[in-house]
Amino acid sequence: xxxxxxxxxxxxxxxxxxxxxxxxxxxxxxxxxxxxxxxxxxxxxxxxxxxxxxxxxxxxxxxxxxxxxxxxxxxxxxxxxxxxxxxxxxxxxxxxxxxxxxxxxxxxxxxxxxxxxxxxxxxxxxxxxxxxxxxxxxxxxxxxxxxxxxxxxxxxxxxxxxxxxx
Amino acid sequence: xxxxxxxxxxxxxxxxxxxxxxxxxxxxxxxxxxxxxxxxxxxxxxxxxxxxxxxxxxxxxxxxxxxxxxxxxxxxxxxxxxxxxxxxxxxxxxxxxxxxxxxxxxxxxxxxxxxxxxxxxxxxxxxxxxxxxxxxxxxxxxxxxxxxxxxxxxxxxxxxxxxxxxxxxxxxxxxxxxxxxxxxxxxxxxxxxxxxxxxxxxxxxxxxxxxxxxxxxxxxxxxxxxxxxxxxxxxxxxxxxxxxxxxxxxxxxxxxxxxxxxxxxxxxxxxxx
Numbered sequence: 001x002x003x004x005x006x007x008x009x010x011x012x013x014x015x016x017x018x019x020x021x022x023x024x025x026x027x028x029x030x031x032x033x034x035x036x037x038x039x040x041x042x043x044x045x046x047x048x049x050x051x052x053x054x055x056x057x058x059x060x061x062x063x064x065x066x067x068x069x070x071x072x073x074x075x076x077x078x079x080x081x082x083x084x085x086x087x088x089x090x091x092x093x094x095x096x097x098x099x100x101x102x103x104x105x106x107x108x109x110x111x112x113x114x115x116x117x118x119x120x121x122x123x124x125x126x127x128x129x130x131x132x133x134x135x136x137x138x139x140x141x142x143x144x145x146x147x148x149x150x151x152x153x154x155x156x157x158x159x160x161x162x163x164x165x166x
Numbered sequence: 167x168x169x170x171x172x173x174x175x176x177x178x179x180x181x182x183x184x185x186x187x188x189x190x191x192x193x194x195x196x197x198x199x200x201x202x203x204x205x206x207x208x209x210x211x212x213x214x215x216x217x218x219x220x221x222x223x224x225x226x227x228x229x230x231x232x233x234x235x236x237x238x239x240x241x242x243x244x245x246x247x248x249x250x251x252x253x254x255x256x257x258x259x260x261x262x263x264x265x266x267x268x269x270x271x272x273x274x275x276x277x278x279x280x281x282x283x284x285x286x287x288x289x290x291x292x293x294x295x296x297x298x299x300x301x302x303x304x305x306x307x308x309x310x311x312x313x314x315x316x317x318x319x320x321x322x323x324x325x326x327x328x329x330x331x332x333x334x335x336x337x338x339x340x341x342x343x344x345x346x347x348x349x350x351x352x353x354x355x356x357x358x359x360x361x362x363x364x365x366x367x368x369x370x371x372x373x374x375x376x377x378x379x380x381x382x383x384x385x386x387x388x389x390x391x392x393x394x395x396x397x398x399x400x401x402x403x404x405x406x407x408x409x410x411x412x413x414x415x416x417x418x419x420x421x422x423x424x425x426x427x428x429x430x431x432x433x434x435x436x437x438x439x
Contacts, residue, residue, distance in 0.1 A: 024216045027283065028223040034421070038283035054182030061186040068193070069208050070217075072319070072326060073286035075201035076193030083186040087179075116285045122194065123286055124333070126354060133285055141283070 011159040012050065015152065019043040034137045037148040038112055040067070044082060045111045045149070046160065048089040060086020074123035081118035085111045099161070101150055108149035109142035116141065202319040202326070210296070210321030217280065217324050221294035224278040228424055239310075272390060274427040275299045277307075280324070281421075288421040289332040291315070295428065296323045304388070306429045312394035312417030313337065313382060314426055325428075329420035330363060330395075339365060339395055340383040346372045347383055350395055350414060353402070363396055365412040372410070374398050380414055390429060 023039035030036035044063040048056035064082030068075050089111055096103055116138040120130050153160055193201065209217060277295035281287055295301050297320045307314040307327045315329035328335055331352055339350040348367040365380060378398045384391025396416040403411050 020216070021219065023283075024220040025223045028220065028227050028281070034285070034287075036283070040283065052179055054179030057179070057183040057186045061189065064190070065193075066213065067282065067284050069205040069213060070280075070292050071282045071284040071287050071290055072201060072205050073284070073289035073332065074194070075196060075198075075205065076190050077286070078284060079193055080187060080190035083183065083190055087183050119285050138285070 008159075011156075012047070015156050015159060016043045016047060019046070019152065035140045035144055037144040038141060039145075039148060041082075041112055041115060042108060042145055042149045042152065044086060045089050045108055046152075048086040049093050049107060051090050053087050053090040056086040056090030057083050058086075060084070074119075077119045077122035080122050081115045084118060085115045088114075101153065104153050105146040105150050109139075109146040112142040112145045113138050205326070206319045206321040209324055214323060217292070217294070220280045220292075221278055221324075224280055224294065224424070228278070273300075273430045275301055275430055277301070277325075277426050277428055279423055279426055289329060290318070291327045291329055291420060291423075291426075293317070293325045293327055293426065293428070294323075296321050296325050298322050300430050301325045301428050302430070305431065306389045306393065307426050308393055308429065309418040309423045309426050311419075311423075312396065313389070314418045314420055314423060316388065317428060327426070327428075330416055330418075331420055337389055337395065338383045338385040339380050341374055341398075342379040342381060344383075346374055347385070348412075350380065353413070362399065363414040363416050364402055365398065365414050366409070368410045368412060370404070370408050370410055374410075374412055376400055390431060 019039045020043055023043070027036050027039065040063060044060060047059055051059065060082035061079050063086070064079035067078035067082070071078070089107060092107065113134070117130070117134050120133055125133070196204075275295050277293040277299070280292040280294055282292060291307075291314070293301070293307070301317055301320055303317055303320055305317045307316055307329075313330065315327045315332070315335060317325050318328045319326040330337075330350070333352060333354075336349055336351045338347070340347050346368055348365045350363050350365055353362055353364050365374070368374060376398055380395045380398060382389040382391060382393040382395060394417050396414040399413045399415045401410055402413040405411065
């Protein structure tokens with residue numbers, strides 16, 4: 001059965017809506033700590049690798065703005081970091097076709113790690129904090145998010161399959 | 167033709183990236199008051215459903231998973247309360263003898279802490295209580311362990327608290343016996359996960375022993391007097407022989423706290439005799 005492009009987009013939209021709801025409903029059950037998977041970031045990356053780089057930058061900016069509004073320690077830092085990561089994720093699609101689970105996991109983990117690093121740099125964090133978060137906490141969150149991301153991709157494999165004509 | 171179309175699309179992507187980055191930089195340099203007003207407005211409207219889901223999840227998690235801990239804490243509180251009436255009577259009697267007016271009591275609002283995924287969570291906290299519950303800007307935030315911070319932004323259903331881990335945080339403090347006064351602020355390299363503060367402005371002649379409890383002094387009127395902040399962990403540095411800066415281990419950990427109390431107090435009422 002052939003699904004139209006609009007149908008595929010609706011399916012992706014449903015997965016994204018589920019992820020956003022889970023981010024705000026499930027994360028507290030993990031204690032909301034720094035190691036819990038970032039499902040909002042995962043949703044952004046799933047959309048970004050299916051979009052043009054410019055569109056992905058706008059989506060990243062929007063998601064970053066939401067994180068800034070909910071955690072306004074340094075307003076604008078999240079928007080900037082998510083914009084860069086969103087753009088790079090979409091741009092990277094041209095270098096590697098992300099239909100492989102390991103590549104997907106790498107994109108999710110790398111995106112989370114880079115985002116956290118950029119947020120801290122834009123927030124004016126000291127070298128000690130930067131090193132500790134970049135080497136300890138951010139990799140842990142990157143791994144948990146990658147595991148969550150691979151699980152989502154496996155469960156919704158047909159819905160999230162990337163077509164070259166998109 | 168194809169190459170030309172491809173180039174124009176690439177340019178549009180770069181243009182969108184540039185616009186988003188320019189907007190991000192504009193947000194970074196936006197005055198804090200404007201940013202907080204904007205964030206509170208969006209939190210209270212467009213993001214209100216997500217904050218509501220977040221708050222309900224936190225309530226359900228704590229009501230199920232922490233029931234045993236809450237029961238244990240309640241039992242301890244009952245035991246402590248058994249001697250409270252006697253202490254209160256003695257306190258009133260002594261205050262009467264010294265001619266002091268009655269100690270002010272401050273109403274509080276309980277609030278869930280809605281932790282976010284951002285790396286800077288812990289410097290600011292999203293609280294599940296807002297102006298409808300009586301929370302206002304400048305209200306102190308405490309956990310059962312000690313001072314967490316103060317409210318910086320409020321909307322109807324939620325609020326943002328700046329914690330002691332935020333670089334802009336400062337509070338007037340004193341030692342438990344009231345003998346040494348100073349200013350508590352986060353250490354420059356500290357973060358929410360690395361928990362320590364600095365007690366600054368202590369004259370060189372004054373010595374504070376390791377383990378001394380540090381409390382809010384109430385001098386600036388921002389915080390009520392007597393809220394525990396932390397314990398002295400040692401001397402951090404000495405400033406040219408006229409001031410000592412002490413390292414203080416905070417009692418409350420903003421990165422892990424799940425429930426807080428917000429003191430509903432006006433600035434004028436905060437300093438106690």
